[in-house]
Amino acid sequence: MNEDVYVLGIETSCDETAAAVVKNGKKILxxxxxxxxxxxxxxxxxxxxxxxxxxxxxITLVIExxxxxxxxxxxxxxxxxxxxxxGLVGALLVGVNAAKALAFAHGLPLIGxxxxxxxxxANQLVAEMKFPLLALVxxxxxxxxxxxxxxxxxxxxxxTRDDAAGEAYDKVARALGLPYPGGPHIDRLAHExxxxxxxxRAWLEEGSYDFSFSGLKSAVLNALHNAKQxxxxxxxxxxxxxxxxxxxxxxxxxxxxxxxxxxxxxxxLAGGVAANHGLRAALQDKxxxxxxxxxxxxxxxxxxxxxxxxxxxxxTVLYQQGKRADLALNANPSLPLV
Amino acid sequence: xxxxxxxxxxxxxxxxLVDGDVVKGEFIxxxxxxxxSRAMPAIESLLRQCGIGPxxxxxxxxxxxxxxxxxxxxxxxxxxxxxxSLGIPIAGxxxxxxxxxxxxxxxxxxxxxxDARRGHIYTGLYRYEGGALRCLEEDRIVAADEWARRxxxxxxxxxxxxxxxxxxxELFRSHLGKRVHVTPPSLALPRPSELVMLGKExxxxxxxxxxxxxxxxxxxxxxxxxxQKGERNDGDRCSISSNDHS
Ligand SMILES: [Zn+2]
Numbered sequence: 250m251n252e253d254v255y256v257l258g259i260e261t262s263c264d265e266t267a268a269a270v271v272k273n274g275k276k277i278l279x280x281x282x283x284x285x286x287x288x289x290x291x292x293x294x295x296x297x298x299x300x301x302x303x304x305x306x307x308i309t310l311v312i313e314x315x316x317x318x319x320x321x322x323x324x325x326x327x328x329x330x331x332x333x334x335x336g337l338v339g340a341l342l343v344g345v346n347a348a349k350a351l352a353f354a355h356g357l358p359l360i361g362x363x364x365x366x367x368x369x370x371a372n373q374l375v376a377e378m379k380f381p382l383l384a385l386v387x388x389x390x391x392x393x394x395x396x397x398x399x400x401x402x403x404x405x406x407x408x409t410r411d412d413a414a415g416e417a418y419d420k421v422a423r424a425l426g427l428p429y430p431g432g433p434h435i436d437r438l439a440h441e442x443x444x445x446x447x448x449x450r451a452w453l454e455e456g457s458y459d460f461s462f463s464g465l466k467s468a469v470l471n472a473l474h475n476a477k478q479x480x481x482x483x484x485x486x487x488x489x490x491x492x493x494x495x496x497x498x499x500x501x502x503x504x505x506x507x508x509x510x511x512x513x514x515x516x517x518l519a520g521g522v523a524a525n526h527g528l529r530a531a532l533q534d535k536x537x538x539x540x541x542x543x544x545x546x547x548x549x550x551x552x553x554x555x556x557x558x559x560x561x562x563x564x565t566v567l568y569q570q571g572k573r574a575d576l577a578l579n580a581n582p583s584l585p586l587v
Numbered sequence: 588x589x590x591x592x593x594x595x596x597x598x599x600x601x602x603x604l605v606d607g608d609v610v611k612g613e614f615i616x617x618x619x620x621x622x623x624s625r626a627m628p629a630i631e632s633l634l635r636q637c638g639i640g641p642x643x644x645x646x647x648x649x650x651x652x653x654x655x656x657x658x659x660x661x662x663x664x665x666x667x668x669x670x671x672s673l674g675i676p677i678a679g680x681x682x683x684x685x686x687x688x689x690x691x692x693x694x695x696x697x698x699x700x701x702d703a704r705r706g707h708i709y710t711g712l713y714r715y716e717g718g719a720l721r722c723l724e725e726d727r728i729v730a731a732d733e734w735a736r737r738x739x740x741x742x743x744x745x746x747x748x749x750x751x752x753x754x755x756x757e758l759f760r761s762h763l764g765k766r767v768h769v770t771p772p773s774l775a776l777p778r779p780s781e782l783v784m785l786g787k788e789x790x791x792x793x794x795x796x797x798x799x800x801x802x803x804x805x806x807x808x809x810x811x812x813x814x815q816k817g818e819r820n821d822g823d824r825c826s827i828s829s830n831d832h833s
Pocket of ligand 1: 520554
């Protein structure tokens, strides 16, 4: 059984309509993403109903482009993999129903993929995954530390108790008057400023790998409010640098601590916030100092943000394990990872 | 010609397979369950029972709304994906027109309706002329009270059709008296075979460009547009992205 496996991946969990074809779970043959960011910018955030409407407009165009670029025909495909959750339910429904229609029309196996598993498997598109491993998944909707002993076995050892890291970035950016999406702006400004403003870090109980960012977000909002009351101006660059340092400090410290405790061979960074330069640099730095023998894998930007190649990669492993969904597959906005 | 019809635009789920002039099979449920987990299994089951494979299909017809935004999207997504990937055309039919088809032998005007909440209805005005269904007034969302008053002015017999019609029959009666007729429950659900028959006469559309007819902007967009208009009237221009912090 050394035949090549070709999987079409489809992802519509938030505001990107994406399709990709991946060979053997590792080689990207195409990776098409239609972003709706421009459309949502005027609302200062993703509007679910508008996201769903865009997905319906784009879905077949994006899949066609992914198929065309890959040079693979429906007859060559081995399976269709689709994000079944978590995410915006109306958005997920478009991808799930398109995937089911394709699977039915062409007699292909259907695979439902968890969005976070997808983010983690993005790493397999750039390196071989070595177990046990630890993945730090940070995005607008997620902040999770996931431990994996082998393929498709996930243990969530830490997660956010309130806001996701990316969510905190967006809220703070809005308070600072930065355009949507704010994460990249804070990252950029943080490099121009110094972390001179004292902001809290939520370490939580001893030994906990959970996160909390709402206190930090409130501290920033309070500081801005108080300064305004006093008629003072806060330097946006210094606030960005201070906020970012507080977030990154907690993320990196807990990740390295967990990597030590679980004696992992690899640490993976995944999710949209993995594009953050401050986070990448700090994690690289601390890993080099404290865990020089543990491999750190950070995928390129295009594979950190939402895409369908990662869904195809995760779906390929499930396909090889014999896991199949049927045509009753539904979107589940709060699908659990384990 | 083998045609598959799909209607998930409101609570009833309807699938039909028509081969030439023969209705091979029809599937209708009227239960409050999600369409997403049931539409594809219903399509698969109906085709299998009729002994027809997906690649034998020649046309997909879909109810394109109005209705539940999510519901319409499920049917349209399935329809356009099937049509595009099978390389066959798609045709869309108004969900209200499908309902109006149940009034085939009614001599007056036909008013299909879906409840749109807060006293509003999705509706239109139809009539059978020479065996063909004609749209007299296009689909709209309107206050039920206003619509009933306008219909009262026409002085014709009116047939209300739809599972939600009983909700408004009293209101219509207050404007139209005995000229109002309401279909019995057995005629209140849209028939997917009628959807197919109507769709066969419609223009064939490109699957990529095919979108639902929501009849309404998303709420956020409507608010945003209203705000823009207000600000422009004040001579004020909106400039969300002009903040400069560098
Ligand atoms: Zn994501």
